[in-house]
Amino acid sequence: MGRLTDKTALVTGSSRGIGRAIARRLADEGALVAVHYSTGEDAARHTVELIERDGGRAFTVRAELGVPGDVHELFLGVEQGLKERTGETALDILVNNAGITTPAGVQPEDVTAEDLDRLFAVNAQAPFLIVQRALGLLRENGRIINISSGLTRFASPDQAAYAMTKAAVEQISLHFARHLAPRGITVNSVAPGITNNGSALFDIPEAVEQMAQFSAFKRVGEAVDVADVVTFLASPDARWVTGAFIDASGGTLLG
Ligand code: NDP
Numbered sequence: 001m002g003r004l005t006d007k008t009a010l011v012t013g014s015s016r017g018i019g020r021a022i023a024r025r026l027a028d029e030g031a032l033v034a035v036h037y038s039t040g041e042d043a044a045r046h047t048v049e050l051i052e053r054d055g056g057r058a059f060t061v062r063a064e065l066g067v068p069g070d071v072h073e074l075f076l077g078v079e080q081g082l083k084e085r086t087g088e089t090a091l092d093i094l095v096n097n098a099g100i101t102t103p104a105g106v107q108p109e110d111v112t113a114e115d116l117d118r119l120f121a122v123n124a125q126a127p128f129l130i131v132q133r134a135l136g137l138l139r140e141n142g143r144i145i146n147i148s149s150g151l152t153r154f155a156s157p158d159q160a161a162y163a164m165t166k167a168a169v170e171q172i173s174l175h176f177a178r179h180l181a182p183r184g185i186t187v188n189s190v191a192p193g194i195t196n197n198g199s200a201l202f203d204i205p206e207a208v209e210q211m212a213q214f215s216a217f218k219r220v221g222e223a224v225d226v227a228d229v230v231t232f233l234a235s236p237d238a239r240w241v242t243g244a245f246i247d248a249s250g251g252t253l254l255g
Pocket residue numbers: 012013014015016017018019036037038039040041063064065066097098099100101122147148149150191192193194195196197
């Protein structure tokens with residue numbers, strides 16, 4: 001029996017990349033997973049297919065985050081999907097994973113107020129409002145995991161704006177951890193380093209070799225490296241960990 005049997009989970013941005021790996025690992029452990037996506041409907045369906053092929057349970061939910069009405073739309077789908085499958089809308093695990101980065105090649109000097117608005121809307125405001133909205137659904141001893149980035153600790157000037165939004169996400173974990181402790185709900189941040197999310201960049205051996213040098217282990221992370229850490233935090237084994245920043249960067253932050 002898996003560690004998450006009879007649990008329900010929502011993983012935002014699980015149509016691909018790290019989110020897909022998280023959804024698959026949670027489902028492996030027995031959770032029923034809401035696979036959220038924005039534009040990648042086929043990819044989200046494929047995540048569900050992969051989960052079902054492995055004997056798990058999942059369903060897709062579409063909502064573009066960072067636009068008016070986003071959280072309402074997300075939870076309409078989540079509640080409907082849970083109700084159809086479990087007869088209720090209770091949620092045990094929320095993973096705020098969906099995120100966007102500063103557009104490639106944009107120097108800090110060139111980031112506009114519109115770029116900042118968009119980054120904050122998707123990466124910081126949406127996770128905050130999703131946590132807020134999930135509070136009514138989360139059962140006792142629930143789990144909230146917010147995906148941050150090693151870039152809140154490791155300087156990379158062209159990602160300054162993105163890193164600001166991830167610093168904000170970490171604050172959700174700190175403050176809600178205190179707020180939700182009376183209900184046994186833990187809230188933690190996981191910070192990946194450079195992680196193969198299946199994008200074209202990771203098909204270029206020279207680029208991968210260069211990126212690998214940042215990790216103490218001299219390789220890029222695989223999505224499942226991060227997913228395993230998230231799955232631990234989602235499990236009963238992590239009941240005594242809350243408000244924490246967990247480095248899942250393969251030692252990138254060791255310098
Ligand atoms: P990907 O770019 O591979 O996937 C992003 C996911 O988020 C997709 O499922 C996408 O959905 C969804 N998404 C993006 N924008 C929106 C939006 N506006 N509304 C709703 N959904 C959206 O991401 P990664 O797997 O690389 O990253 C996952 C998380 O990990 C992010 O928070 C990222 O910041 C963080 N991270 C990643 C690192 C890495 O090296 N990969 C390093 C450090 C942190 P769809 O495609 O359906 O539109």
